[in-house]
Amino acid sequence: MASTQPPPTRPRPGYGTNPNPNPNLNSLVGSVQNMQIGNRPSQPPPGPAYVGGIPPQPNNHFGPPGPIVRPGPPPPHSSARPVGAPAGFVAGRPLSAPMVNNGPFTSPPGGPGPFRGNPPQTISSTSGNQGPFSGGPVPQTLNGPSASQTPFSGAPMTQPAVSGGPFASHPPPSSQTPLGGRSLPVRPPFSGPPSSQPPFPGAPPQSSRPPMMAAPPTSQSPFMGPVPSQPSITSTPPASQPPFIGGPFPMFRQPFPGRPPSSQLPYGPGAGQAMPNPSFPGAPPPSQPFNQMPQPPSHQFPGSQMVRGPPGSGISHGSQPWSSQTTQSSPQGMLGMSSTMAPPPPRMYGMATQAPVSPMMGHSPGSTPSKIDPSQVPRPMPSGSSPVIFETRIGGQASIPPPATSDFIVRDTGNCSPRYMRSTINQIPCTGDLLSTSALQLSLLVQPFALPHPSEEPIQVVDFGESGPLRCSRCKGYINPFMKFIEQGRRFVCNLCGSVDQTPRDYLCNLGPDGRRRDVDERPELCRGTVEFVATKEYMVRDPMPAVFFFLIDVSMNAVQTGATAAACSAISQAIADLPEGPRTKVGVATYDSTIHFYNLKRSLQQPLMLIVPDVQDVYTPLHTDIVVQFPECRQPLEQLLENIPIMFENTKIAESALCAAMKACSLSMKPTGGKLLVFQSVLPSVGIGSLTSREAEGRTNISIGEKEAHKLLQPADKNLKTMAIEFAEYQVCVDIFISSQTYVDIASISVIPRTTGGQVYYYYPFSALSDSAKLYNDLRWNVTRPQGFEAVMRVRCTQGLQVQDYFGNFCKRIPTDIDLPGIDSDKTIMVTFKHDDKFQEGSECAFQCAILYTTVYGQRRIRVSNLSLPCTSMLSNIFRSADLDSHFATFLKRAANDVPTNPLSHVREQVTNLCINTLHAYRKYCATVSSTGQLILPETLKLLPLYTLALTKSVGLLADGRFDDRSYWINRAFILSTALCVPLVYPRMIAIQDLASMEDGMLVPPVLSLSSDQVTDDGIYFLENGEDALVYVGNSVDTDVLQKIFGASSIDAIPTQFVLKQYDNELSKKLNEMVSEIQRQRCSYLRLRLCKKDDPSGILFFSYMIEDKTPSGLSYLDFLVRLHRQIQTKMA
Amino acid sequence: MDFAEIESIEGLRFPWNTWPSLASSSSSSEAAALFTPILPLSLLHTPLFPITDLPLLPYDPLHCHSCNSTLNPYARVDYRYAIWTCSFCHASNHFPKSYSRIGENQLPVELFPTHSSVEYSLRINKDGGVGIVFVVDLAMDESEMAVLKREIMGVVTGLDDTVSVGLITFGEGGSVWVYDLGFGECSRVVVFDGTREISIDKISELLSNSNFTTNHPSFGLGKSSSTSGKFGFLLPISECEFNITSAIDEIACSSQSIPGHRTERATGSAIAAAVAMLGVCLPQQRGRILVFTSGPATIGPGMIVQTDLGEQIRTHNDILSSKAPFYLKACEFYNNLATKLCEKSLVLDLFACSLDQVGASEMRDPVENSGGLMLLAESFESGQFKKCLRYIFRRKNSDHLDMNFNATIEVVTSRDIKICGALGPCMSLRNKNRSVCNKEIGHGGTNLWKLGTITNKTCIAFFFKVTNRRNTPQSGPVFFLQFQTRYRHGDGGYRLRVTTAARRWSYSISSEVVSGFDQEAAASIMARLAVLRAKKYDSRDVIRWIDKLLIRFCSTFGEYIQEDPSSFRLSSNLSLFPQFMYYLRRSQFIDVFNNTPDETTFFRLMLNREGVVGSLIMIQPTLFQYSFDGPPVPVVLDISSVSSNVILLFDSYFYVVIHYGTKIAQWRKLGYHNDPSHENFRKLLEAPELDLEMLLSDRFPTQKVIRCDQYGSQARFLLAKLNPSLTQKSPSAPDGADIILTDDVSLEIFIEHLQELAVQA
Secondary structure, eight states: OOBOOOOSSOOTTTOBTTTOOGGGGSOHHHHHHHIIIIIHHHOTTHHHHHHHHTTTGGGTOOTTTTTTTOOOOOSHHHHHOSTTHHHHHHHHHHHHHHHHHHTTSOSOSSSSOSSOOOTHHHHHHSOTTHHHHHHTTGGGOBOOBTTTTTTTTTOOSHHHHHSBSTTBTSOHHHHHHHHHOBSTTBHHHHHBGGGGOSSSOSHHHHHHHHHHHHTTTSTTHHHHTTGGGSSGGGTSOTTTHHHHHHTHHHHHHTHHHHHHHHHHTTTOSTTOTTOOGGGTTOOOTTHHHHHHTTHHHHHHHHHSHHHHHHHHHBTBSBSSSHHHHHHHHTTTTBTOOOTTTSSHHHHHHHSOSHHHHHHHHHHHHHTSSBOOOGGGSOOOOOBOSSOEEEESEETTEEOOOOOTTSOEEEEOSSSOOTTTEEESBSSEESSHHHHHHHTOOOEEEEOTTOOOOTTSOOOEEEOOGGGOSOBOTTTOOBOOTTOEEETTTTEEEOTTTOOEEEOOGGGOOOBOTTSSBTTGGGOHHHHOSEEEEEOOGGGOSSSOOOEEEEEEEEOSHHHHHHTHHHHHHHHHHHHGGGSOOSTTEEEEEEEESSSEEEEEOOOTTSOOEEEEEOOSSSOOOSOSSSSSEEHHHHHHHHHHHHHHHHHHTTTOOOOOOOHHHHHHHHHHHHTTTOEEEEEEEOSOOOSSTTOOOOHHHHHHHTHHHHTTTGGGGGSOSOSHHHHHHHHHHHTTEEEEEEEEOSSOOOHHHHTHHHHHHTOOEEEESSOOHHHHHHHHHHHHHHHHHSSEEEEEEEEEEEOTTEEEEEEESSOBOSSTTOEEEEEEETTOOEEEEEEESSOOOTTOEEEEEEEEEEEETTSOEEEEEEEEEEEEEOOHHHHHHTBOHHHHHHHHHHHHHHHTTTSOHHHHHHHHHHHHHHHHHHHHHHTBBGGGGGSOOBOGGGTTHHHHHHHHHTSGGGOTTSOHHHHHHHHHHHHHOOHHHHHHHHSOEEEETHHHHTOOTTOOSOOEEOSSGGGOOTTOEEEEEOSSEEEEEEOTTOOHHHHHHHHSOSSGGGSOSSOOOOOOSSHHHHHHHHHHHHHHHHHTSOOEEEEEETTSHHHHHHHHTOTTSOBTTBOOHHHHHHHHHHHHHHHHO | OOHHHHHHHHSEEOSBSEEEOSSSOHHHHHHHHHHHHHSOEEEEEOTTOOOTTOOEESSOOOBOTTTOOBOOTTSEEETTTTEEEOTTTOOEEEOOGGGTTOBTTBOOGGGOTTOSEEEEEOOOOOOOOOEEEEEEEOOSOHHHHHHHHHHHHHHHHHSOTTOEEEEEEEEGGGEEEEEETTOOSSEEEEEEETTSOOOHHHHHHHHHHHOOGGGSGGGOHHHHTSTTSSOTTSEEHHHHHHHHHHHHHHOOOOOOOOTTBOOOOOHHHHHHHHHHHHHHHOTTOOEEEEEEEOSOOOSSTTOOSOSBTTSOOOOHHHHHTTOOTTHHHHHHHHHHHHHHHHHHTEEEEEEEEOSSOOSTTTTHHHHHHTTOOEEEESOTTSHHHHHHHHHHTOEEETTEESOEEEEEEEEEEOTTEEEEEEESSOEEOOOOOTTBOSSOOSEESOSEEEEEEEOTTOOEEEEEEEOOOSSSOTTTTEEEEEEEEEEEOTTSOEEEEEEEEEEEEESSOOHHHHHTBOHHHHHHHHHHHHHHHHHHSOHHHHHHHHHHHHHHHHHHHOEEETTEEEEEEOOTTTTTHHHHHHHHHHSTTTOOTTOOHHHHHHHHHHHHHOOHHHHHHHHSOEEEEEETTEEEEEOOSBGGGOOTTOEEEEEOSSEEEEEEOHHHHHHHHHTGGGSGGGHHHHHHHHHHHHHHHHHHHHOSSOOEEEEEETTSGGGHHHHTTSBOSSBTTOTTOOTTOOOBOOOSOOHHHHHHHHHHHHHOO
């Protein structure tokens, strides 16, 4: 595993780390080690926890890993730490890392200010240590003992050796080499370790270093780059790095901060509902999550030797990289996989950092089987608290975007904001072979309506008048900054298909001396990556549709009795206040049980009129007018009606539900206009067209036979719904379904409709009127107020040489090139995959253009065009260096979600793991140095990929024992999830609420803990959230005072299971509420809170999120790394 | 024989009062061969004929255990053993204990020879009210709608509290709304898509599914035990007065016609929904569906034409030449509906107030067979409509509607007589027994018929066949027929009217046969048969058929010397029959020229239920002349009766014309009738008006009244019916005499030809 990649900037984990100013503190090794150590150490609490967790793992582990990546240093504490210094590093790491990377990749060191820091070299020079970190990632390899090696083998450094047979096998020495990774760099990382040396036997380091040095130049970069995470680097790089460093950090940090502000607005505090959404916009959320998590680990690091290692390696691995460990590693030993080792150490950690360390050390030195030091394993790092400014192009070159999860402000200088389009690789391989060699995915994650940062410039609207926007006559691509004007501007060359067109007379403009049009800066379409064109009649088959919102409410007995009906009515009643204003907004309401009830809202002076459609086999609309009416006109009757509905159906005895028929009837009512159909459903649709059966129960009874076929329950029951959905899409009806149920409702079947119509599924299970009403309202409100468009058609074009292979997401596809989106909004992401059909020239650019033609809520027809032009490269190392972890993982997730319903689970899990292995193997094989064979080397940019891959295999959707509805819902969510929210879905962030008390002012969210049960103690209260659900875990022996403060209850048992977070008059409660609001703002989602208690099913649920633990269905993180290493070894052989 | 007098006792008119027996000599078979083909053995029965002195017996009748006939004056009673022998099947029956006091001097009423008709009041629990459903077309003018709403509202407010009402509307886009009147929170309607054909059962099921009332607090389960509380679609007025009145009040027309298109009307679906709704909500089966429509059905089942105005509504020619694409389908749909109506004993009334056809022709079966009423008028504002609607809801006395429901008629015959069928507002129940003949005429194959409703004018023609093969009829010289009409009286109780008739057999064409010929009844029967035939065949075929029959009739019963037309004579008993046939040939029943299929249907439907008197007027209208010369006198229905100084009152049943001669008209225009010195002119003008009123008071549905002056355009209504004895071709037309411009033959010529043909061998 080589890590490697320096990727530039990728702050990836954006861990806020910054804190560590320390970076400098130590340079090199020392620092490195410290970092790990330091940080965590300080955090005593965590430490222990980790330990616990880790221990188990030990066996397999690669000791090394631990050290490595760990991104996240412990925030606060770190500084505190006496160790301080080290800690400091940690912080630094981010920087450093970057630096490293840069160097390597971009040859142009300086160039890209931001990320690329070339620094690597520097780093190395500096303290080798840091280097390691930064570059680190890669390196991490674990070394297994020679024997064991297979896995990591080579690993690293000596230490590794220690490690047990497994990985370590390769003696350290070799390991080091490994570090270098094929590519050069790798090693360096290790070398970095020097400082760490202690651990490593000197040898490794050295060797490593050299590599490093070398590396930087070329390949190395890989390692270095990214990882910045750890402080490590930081200091080192002094020279070159600094620049980068500086850059990076800031960037990260800023982002975060930014958010905060906004945050409040949204969901608002407890009140929740109230909050203005606006805030959401701040996508920011993502970043943070990770941060915290990492940190904890870091603490541990310290303990582990890894730390040290890293430093040493400094260059190469940033901390992150596993590699680093290697380097450092060696000390750590890495990664080693010595199984044995591990155990002990962990515990040790618990407390004294040092103590642990020593063990680690021991290992490494021992060269025996080294174990992976759990605390050194790569983990997400906290991101900075203030947003980074990101310019999409600098000096005519595409910049590599900051992690999706971090907080950043985009300045559109020619490429679109990464929020709109993010590529999995920021340099396009010149050939398909190169791409397949890398085993990376080439996809774009397109989120055309993504929320911008509040400080970003709005998208400019360009009106070309009657002629419509200027387009290429051959490929119909829209004018963009990359179209080249020639012959004094009289003609222009399309950057997508290469054809030459006449410039229309009124668009003529002379070229300046630089060969560009003189008016470039005045014309947004020529200087901005994203613009909106005003669509002309040519783009309309009919007048732009009004904004239609049709509410369909389940009033069957179950829905009424559980309070779902009342909750829905109340939510609608409140949410309509926020509907877009103006005469073009129309609304309609219908209810259904075994029949469908429409309401004529146009009778202001008379009683409302309920129109019942009894035929649920063959539905129709009862009226062709007056069902959907202009909103302002009918507000009064509508509100009255919503108030009455729960009363009218209060005593209903009708248990049947004709959901699908009702949807169809509504769509017929909406046929003339199209619009949004918001469905509130509670039970399995049991009658009428599209009725379903309780397949789950049937599936369970046949479990023995059905094991193989189990995934079929995740497929729609029949084709009726699909047919219906396509019909809806034709009418431009977008369906969102809010399922508030307590039973099986066959989401797998129902979801076909939202999925085909550009809608989404909301799921409240088990529904509780008490605790879910607020979320329902907030979800609905956000649903109707978020930026969105209707009757959209989207197409992605790209430069010849590539072609669009497929689209993934919620839409309806009738012709291969376009996707129809009856509705599209800021939360929806569409993944577009590409394949090569030709070669690119090195140095040329490959452009992507996403054009989406849509109608705004105010009835204007617009074309939003986003352009992304990326350099092409024939260097594999460049590809790894420019890989984007978040989007990569997003592709993993979405592909898995796509595969789960059609393949046996084991197959899917294996496939996901193989994707990860193949990538790491490719890196190991082509980019890591020869000598690193025994190590697990990870590309810096992708060093967290194993962790997330593991998390993915343990996620709800990929576990066989979950409820089918839960899994279907998970799949649905994964399908539309934005890049920034993909990771949290499988790797939630966990926060210790008691940490709130000691949190610094200005910070809203405390540091994140890694997802290991070691982190959870009986006297703590933990908050775990994945962007949608939040679990509040209350330990058994929590101080009653704390309970009183937070829950207003004197004992655990006194807290109601369906609880609502209230704000009490004390600091802790206030901070907790603020934190929750902040998180909700970040996630653009009102969290669904659930209380978890130990020794209770809810507690089991909570622990199921402890991804790093060993579970019946999955390996522990360390074991997983070992397994990866072993498989890579096998492949190598 | 005064047939009318007999009718007033029995409610029966026999064209032949003696029937030929096949049983005996060759001469009898000859007789049979002679007159059965001429005119089938038949009779016209008005089951609820208002008979004076009709005894109403407060107990259940005694039925013969073998043939189900009831005890009647023709039964032989053995007082000693308390046994009676059925006159139909000769089975012996014991009298029950309640008859123990029976004796020669103490006869139960039903054995009184004078009481060949008696009525029993059956002791069956009476429960459930009447259900009335209003089916309203929304696609009409505001003004029309306003009138209609007012009328319906008037009906509703005039109903007893126990009467259940329902409301269905159909309009925009072909949707059909069934109102739920039991829902308090808001107006609630169940909507059907009228453009689709759904079976009644399916609609019933859907309605049941949509029922909400049982679950509603104000109509909780407690009330569902009451007969009508279960469904909100049909509720007693006492429970839904507010809802029904506000629902009627809120009916808004939805005529948004697209230029070049007819409005969409799903009349068929609306009716089907009403049938289904009553079926679901009204198990006790006393329901009436009133359909108010203002235009053609253009969508859904039962549509008669597409909305595109480029397409014409079907004509008689289209139908005969199969160019009416929707006709057969619509007829089939309505046929099925008729069956359902019969099953559920519901009545369908059609009020079509439209300038266009509405599809009444297709709707004939359900309306006719259920005994419903059909009204074709031009506007809801017309008096015709208003009177008619009020007539339906008239009260006999203050406590109940004069409306009978759910009637069945059972016919019991002597052994040698087989039942072929019935023509009239009834439906065969297909109840076969040994007295049912395989040959069917009209609604046949049964001895039991169902009528959704029955009035005291409802008249049904029954057809029989004599099949005795034995040499001597067991029953001797007499045969018996018994009609048992069971119905639900307006007061809610069940009644059974039993009429037993006895007639003689004849064994040859004797004077008895001739004197027993009721030419009026025969004309009525002929008319019904002709109409039946006209359903299938072109009118020329029908006319040919009539002619053929008439010729045979004349050659059989006329007295003449072969080949000498001038010698031809018919006995006075038969002499008018050819004339009736002449007018029948020319009538609107047969000659459909100038009438739409809807109108023709209406005429035929009316003919089919009218008694002898009424149908005779339809066939040969009456013409009265008012002059200064004396009291009003009936005059010949001939052009020669038209004169400038008389007023003519012409009554063709469907319309009445008051025709003022030119002079009279002139005087009237000059206002002489206002001049006291011309008092008798005023009286002359008033006289026909008074008579007219009398005519109208008794007619139902009310006919159209036309007042016209001689030579006025409206006079065509009169001229069309007069015998064209003087035409443009008549050489002998005296100067100044009115003539009729026509190519039709006059009565005289017709008779001449008839004589010629009759005397031929």
